[in-house]
Amino acid sequence: MTLIDDEAPTLPNGLSAADARAEAARAYELDRAHVFHSWSAQAEISPMTITASAGSYVWDGDGKRLLDFSSQMVNTNIGHQHPKVVEAIAAQAAKLCTVAPHHANDARSEAARLITTHTPAGLDKVFFTNGGADAVEHAVRMAKLHTGRPKVLSRYRSYHGGTDTAVALTGDPRRWATDSGTRGVVHFFGPFLYRSQFHAETQQQECERALAHLEQVVAMEGSGTIAAIILESVPGTAGIMVPPPGYLTGVREICDRHGIVFIADEVMAGFGRTGRWFAFEHGDVTPDLITFAKGVNSGYVPLGGVVINTAIAETFAHRAYPGGLTYSGHPLATAAAVATIRAMEDEQIVENAATIGAEVIGPGLRELADRHPSVGEVRGVGVFWAVELVADRATREPLAPYGSSSPAMTETIAACKSAGLLPFANYNRIHVVPPCTVTADEARAGLEILDRALDVADRHVTGER
Structure with a gap:
């Protein structure tokens, strides 16, 4: 994770760190005053402000760089700002x-x-x-x-x-x-x-x-x-x-x-x-x-x-x-x-997605599944993967109920973000869906962060470890 501060004074869009933080604060204020968000209880959300993006990364309102393993809504297939x-x-x-x-x-x-x-x-x-x-x-x-x-x-x-x-x-x-x-x-x-x-x-x-x-x-x-x-x-x-x-x-x-x-x-x-x-x-x-x-x-x-x-x-x-x-x-x-x-x-971007999935993400996620009792299953293809999180591997009880979330999932997602990874989460799953342009090194870095975040999920396992 890179922190944009006075020693690293500009973002990829050319804004200074100070200007980016000021712009982000203003954007958040106006958002909360006037924007009606989809799929949300309006008074219960605190949306992340994005101030810049490049390739596989986004920068939030505090100047933090996050590896975008969500591709936003699983749509930035060629990465940001191509x-x-x-x-x-x-x-x-x-x-x-x-x-x-x-x-x-x-x-x-x-x-x-x-x-x-x-x-x-x-x-x-x-x-x-x-x-x-x-x-x-x-x-x-x-x-x-x-x-x-x-x-x-x-x-x-x-x-x-x-x-x-x-x-x-x-x-x-x-x-x-x-x-x-x-x-x-x-x-x-x-x-x-x-x-x-x-x-x-x-x-x-x-x-x-x-x-x-x-x-x-x-x-x-x-x-x-x-x-x-x-x-x-x-x-x-x-x-x-x-x-x-x-x-x-x-x-x-x-x-x-x-x-x-x-x-x-x-x-x-x-x-x-x-x-x-x-x-x-x-x-x-x-x-x-x-x-x-x-x-x-x-x-x-x-x-x-x-x-x-x-x-x-x-x-x-x-x-x-x-x-x-x-x-x-x-x-x-x-x-x-x-x-x-x-x-x-x-640029052979489709071929890159196939290679990264077969050689980096797939094997990497299977290794995480072997180590973490909170992982019930990993599945996917290309740069399109899901990590199914469970409280009990034997019963396959999900870590969050169908159609909802849970404190365990909230803590796990927060651990990803604090370490510099922006995940895509839905119910009891974390989806690993980076851009199709993601490099092998970026994919490995994201999996390393996810590995540490899953230690948080493991603490909520109630079944046999």
Whole structure:
């Protein structure tokens, strides 16, 4: 951890330490007076102020440098302040800041072309949105209009966004407060061997039984009523549960047999996060619709979208698609996407994510699991990993209850931050999700901090050590 002070007088953005602290204090004051935060009880939060960022690091309001193992919202895949993307945004702003979505412009056209160079054959059309949730909204709308069917199936332990349909599809507690149960959504259990719903003992059993369960849900709901099955190719904030071999292939087969649209939600897992351009590539399947956001331009300017296959695109060849957004394919956002994708290609960023996961993060986390009784399981791929923390390894009692936190988790997260690591935490898990550009040395440094923080979690273990 580096402390920015009078001996190290400037931050990466050129602010002096004193000016950065003054700016941070003012920002915090105004935030608490006027900003309404998402997913929060407003009077009970003390948000961290970020004053600067560079590469794999951010600087907080006190001048502390923290290694960003959260990638913010798991979206800064190319790291902070990548110069090629910053330059592209500035150049586009000087050229054409905004344009109505019914006009063509070169930034949007090139972004669509580049995206489809990394999708399977036959997925050649891109509808741009402002983010992941509205990408899901539109993908579902397209599927329903294409099939003429009213229902969509999604799994428990999933997250698809905070807007109306997207949050109804979500299979975790963020749905509960606003769930009316009237959106034509049916939830099912996906494979998760560590907390199996199917009494499975192996990944193969878990896969077979999860697919049999899904087949039964389709039969009970009536296959002719189901427009789509939507899956995060690797569920993200719900737990980074990499599907067992054969599962996505089995879902694809069920969809084909019943005329159901297969939507791959790649909002978090896409654009390098799992060491592939898209996470569904690990399952060797081709979806009908792909939703994306986050990593497409690392969140530098809000952008999302839906990649559409030929059959669904043809549905709207001579029939107007009833949907649109004022900022669909905004030139600043799509210029950022063009620069991001080119940087990822030129700098082999996707390959770096795969290497770091296989050679540093995966082995490192497994070593931590061997040493710390609070670690029930580690799982992941690429730079997309979860550390499942438990109070008792035998019973697998989570260190925080489902849908909530706990003093033990709060203390563990605080230990990470005080030592210079910014983690991503959800319920009883710490997710290890640094930028895809993270170096081996940075990844090892982060794991060393996490190792020490887990000593705090170990003190809360009640079961056998």
